[in-house]
Amino acid sequence: MAEIVLDKVGKQYPDGTVAVSDVDLEIADGEFVILVGPSGCGKSTLLNMIAGLEDISSGELRIGGDRMNEKAPRDRDIAMVFQSYALYPNMTVRENMAFPLRLAKLDKATIDEKVGEAAKVLELTELLDRKPANLSGGQRQRVAMGRAIVRSPKAFLMDEPLSNLDAKLRVQMRTVVSRLQKRLGTTTVYVTHDQTEAMTLGDRVVVLRAGVVQQVGDPQTLYDHPNNLFVAGFIGSPAMNFLSAQASDGVLRTALGDVPIGERLRGMLERGEAPQEMILGIRPEHFEDAALVDEAARGKGKEFEAPVELVESMGSDKYVYLTVEGERASSAELEELAADSGATDLPAGGANLVTRLSAESRVREGGPYKVWFNLEKIHLFDPSDGRNITLHEGRAAGVS
């Protein structure tokens, strides 16, 4: 067990492409850190650099205080779980798990004991003499985990270990991974492109975009106080709604009506610290059926009316899709996020709003409906660089 320190670590390929640039990250002993981002953001490259499977072009990597840049993977004492599991097909489950121990030249009794223990933890005891070809996907995944834990390494690296499982098994294995990590207390770096996994598993989450760290923080902080448009759009499902907003005459003109501007924001606009054209972001759960909002709360927000396009009742709450007039917000970040989620082919014209209302709401598809939204939970972003304008001392402060 050890802490992992990345000191301005970067990766540049010979042809000049920069995969990862100047990542500063301190992972404490026993911490569970998630690297998350859309495909091609450099998260796997970063993990491979920690593993030693890819060279570090600049900066320094320290594990347990020692510089690791030049050390071969075998001398770093870290274990890795691959997305493909990478089990050795010519060996049984037992041999697969014993492989790292055999290479470490442990005696046979110790190997048997350690493999037995790991197999028990992962419920693989019955399968020890099978070949990987005769295992199900979930079992193979557990063998891959077993191979990593047998030798009690300084750290675990996991490269999208659950992405090949079906949805139900993935949720199950998520808790297995989480419990195992808590129990062993081993420093873990986990790569995923699934933001749900990132939110549920990690002590801290690192959001990457095009090789640059966007924000590092615990899941709730990322969710409530995103640094920029990219983090706001990437974290959360369904994603945050984005609308264009123009500041004029002391109010923000948006598709949801005019939103009053608070003291701080007015100051920023006057000093030219905020642009006149902004992107307004609001999460689905910060909307509510106007009929269900009590008097006390009503004043904190604003009501608007919009035609209901679709209602998805989840039992616990209702996802209501509203169509609002006005332009769809656009920026480089949003386009990238849309491309990653495959939403680029959606028809243009009019903005679609996803809202999450209480299950008691009597909303119906078709007609217009009155919906309330919370002004305190609004985020405003600068379209040119994506930064969160509402963020004040690390916390989002709405339009105040």
Add this chain to the structure above:
Amino acid sequence: MEARGAKWRWGLLDVVVVVFALVPVLWIMSLSFKTTATLTDGHFIPREWTLENYKTIFQTDQFVRALVNSIGIALISTLIAVVLGTMAAYAIARLDFPGKGALVGVSLLIAMFPQVSLVSPLFDIERRLGLFDTWPGLILPYITFALPLTIYTLSAFFKQIPWDLEKAAKMDGATQGEAFRKVIAPLAAPGVFTTAILAFIFCWNDFLFAISLTSTERSRTVPVALSFFTGDSQFEDPTGSISAAAVVITIPIILFVLFFQRRIVSGLTSGAVKG
């Protein structure tokens, strides 16, 4: 009904092909068991069985010596070609190095080059270098022509082996060499054996180089020695002995294939990664 008809038609076709291929072999076998007097009697099943032909060929030093040459030269050539080919194929499958395309292209070129056009220059070169009529004098050209074959088949095999396995081995504490020996090589074994068989058959069957680059029993291989068989006198027909020798030299090939066949079938890479 139609499917059944098709089955019959295909079955019949198969039988025709097998008969076409096997009749000459059986005929040679039949000839090898006939006595000199009944050689040309036209009967497929010998009227008088004899082992005389086999005795004769094993009594002549000429044949035994050629058999030793053949086995030695083919085995050594195969071994070297497979070892070199394995390493080259692994590099081609795994690494991106400058000149990779050229290397693959040149080896393909060698495979397509008509061997006949090389015989005279090789003859001159080997005479100058003192390689003419020696084992190395045959082993070298055999390796040259077996290598493209081995590189091609093996690089296809290596490309099928997931690279993650090698990375995993390295993470598990293996050196590059250990990763190759303990993880990659066992998985590539079926490919290596298949290639070895093909290379061996090529070296074993070669006649062109063997007849051009040898002149004495020192390095003459069996296919060539066969052509030098003569009867005890010019009136005696060596057909019986030639047939017997032909039968004898197919045996090593059959053994070789049978021995490695099991390994080819077993140990495929299934289950390594999610497929």
